[in-house]
Amino acid sequence: MKDIHLIALTVNGEEHEIVVESRRTLADVLRHDLGYTGTHIGCEHGICGACTVLLDGQPVRACLVFGVQADGCDVRTVEGLSDGEELSDLQKAFSRCHGLQCGFCTPGFLMLSEAYLSEQDGVPDEAQVREVMASNICRCTGYQGIVEAVRQVAEERAG
Amino acid sequence: MVKYDIPSSSERSEDKDTEWSVVKPAAFTYHRAYDVNDTIAQLAELGPDAKILAGGQSLVAMMNFRLARPSALVDITRIGGLDFLAKDAGGLRIGALTRHRTVETTKVDGFEVLSKAARWIGHYPIRCRGTFGGSIAHGDSTAEWCLLTVLLEAWIVLQGPRGRREVPATEFFHGFFMTAAEPDEMIVEVRFPRPAPHAALTEFSQRQGDFAVVAASARLDLAENEILTSRIVLGGVGPQPAVVDVDLAGQPANEETWRAAGEAAAAQVDPPSDGHGSGAYRKKLTATLVARALAEAAA
Ligand SMILES: Cc1cc2nc3c(=O)[nH]c(=O)nc-3n(C[C@H](O)[C@H](O)[C@H](O)COP(=O)(O)OP(=O)(O)OC[C@H]3O[C@@H](n4cnc5c(N)ncnc54)[C@H](O)[C@@H]3O)c2cc1C
Ligand code: FES
Numbered sequence A: 001m002k003d004i005h006l007i008a009l010t011v012n013g014e015e016h017e018i019v020v021e022s023r024r025t026l027a028d029v030l031r032h033d034l035g036y037t038g039t040h041i042g043c044e045h046g047i048c049g050a051c052t053v054l055l056d057g058q059p060v061r062a063c064l065v066f067g068v069q070a071d072g073c074d075v076r077t078v079e080g081l082s083d084g085e086e087l088s089d090l091q092k093a094f095s096r097c098h099g100l101q102c103g104f105c106t107p108g109f110l111m112l113s114e115a116y117l118s119e120q121d122g123v124p125d126e127a128q129v130r131e132v133m134a135s136n137i138c139r140c141t142g143y144q145g146i147v148e149a150v151r152q153v154a155e156e157r158a159g
Numbered sequence B: 001m002v003k004y005d006i007p008s009s010s011e012r013s014e015d016k017d018t019e020w021s022v023v024k025p026a027a028f029t030y031h032r033a034y035d036v037n038d039t040i041a042q043l044a045e046l047g048p049d050a051k052i053l054a055g056g057q058s059l060v061a062m063m064n065f066r067l068a069r070p071s072a073l074v075d076i077t078r079i080g081g082l083d084f085l086a087k088d089a090g091g092l093r094i095g096a097l098t099r100h101r102t103v104e105t106t107k108v109d110g111f112e113v114l115s116k117a118a119r120w121i122g123h124y125p126i127r128c129r130g131t132f133g134g135s136i137a138h139g140d141s142t143a144e145w146c147l148l149t150v151l152l153e154a155w156i157v158l159q160g161p162r163g164r165r166e167v168p169a170t171e172f173f174h175g176f177f178m179t180a181a182e183p184d185e186m187i188v189e190v191r192f193p194r195p196a197p198h199a200a201l202t203e204f205s206q207r208q209g210d211f212a213v214v215a216a217s218a219r220l221d222l223a224e225n226e227i228l229t230s231r232i233v234l235g236g237v238g239p240q241p242a243v244v245d246v247d248l249a250g251q252p253a254n255e256e257t258w259r260a261a262g263e264a265a266a267a268q269v270d271p272p273s274d275g276h277g278s279g280a281y282r283k284k285l286t287a288t289l290v291a292r293a294l295a296e297a298a299a
């Protein structure tokens, strides 16, 4: 017997109504039921951060939230960052600073950075940026480019 | 805009049993509670295999590994009014649904140790979602909140079918994720009876954000340069937070005292060996971390 629920959620501004089994994580629902495959899955127990999305503005591990819990919520995924073909400032900075190589971790890092930068008043110092970027795992870049990209955007946004 | 081939909802529901039914956790039924009494009633009805779901930062990870297979979950994250830090008769109350991140970003006079210690808990997104009550209920022996409730002699406030009761943190943690809470009870808040202006927590972990190999916390009452009372609580040296029997009353607040207290604490513990460190290594960490925690508490 499956425990199923009808939920409504908004993903990147688009409304979805969908039937989900309670044990499907938000990552499963986004990827498999709604087709937002930009959200990646690595470990499925909260360590790697590849699945990071914004749930009502807060960064969360989508593998540690059940889809049914997102009922009535506003979700933002990596697909919502760009404006059409035009990449966001953060995406451009990752590209410019070589903040990605294989790109597997990138959606998670982008959403993590997006959440972190949106709650900053001033420009965070490098130590703070490093501490936050340690939330996620990147096997390729060595993190230097990621930290640099986030720092640059923090400065640009502060004006 | 990138185009996705999103199946229509009718196609999706047809697909469900076949293509995309791969999931990690075992099946359970999901229930949502809107207030504390509702939670308790639902837990009673669903039986002892039902569990409360708060931030999910421990429980869902364990369910994904199938280390936990609850028959039902009661989601308490939509209960209003349990997300607070409130000054109360000289002390502090923290609501069960207060996120770690809220504690981190709220400075309360006399309780600075809480906001400072929060940064040791996992990572920023974990702290945005995990809750104070969830951490206490989970009862990990190295969890920062578990240690600090024992250090500051807090009270865990529980509500269940038999009413409300308060359990001292010193008697709450029974080791190996067992606590004094009954399966049909909910932690509603934690009450810290008095401020601790001279308190600190420090720890060592292999990587930033990991659980501590050893964590040390210390609280002092000081008059000028003399110690009036002291309390030291350790994590990672046994199955639950361990109160160290070292009394520094009457001693001067200086490096020599901190170093000697660290050695004395290390001599008292007999920590286990595991993949994160040997017992001997944990003893060394204990000596160093206790001295550091005391120095930071006195500063
Ligand atoms: C990568 C990672 C790193 C982490 N690092 C740390 C760390 O360094 N230190 C640390 O302390 N924690 C760490 N955590 C765990 C985190 O702090 C969790 O938030 C916390 O342990 C549980 O809180 P929760 O709200 O997520 O509870 P949940 O995971 O929802 O629940 C945990 C348990 O508590 C029960 N429960 C929850 N709320 C209540 C309540 N109000 N009343 C009764 N029972 C309840 C649940 O039934 C379940 O058994 C880490 C987690 C991850 C994923
Ligand atoms: S897949 Fe969610 S944290 Fe790794």
Ligand code: FES
Binding pocket: A099, A100, A101, A102, A103, A104, A105, A106, A137, A138, A139, A140, A141
């Ligand atoms: S770019 Fe390959 S894992 Fe980060």
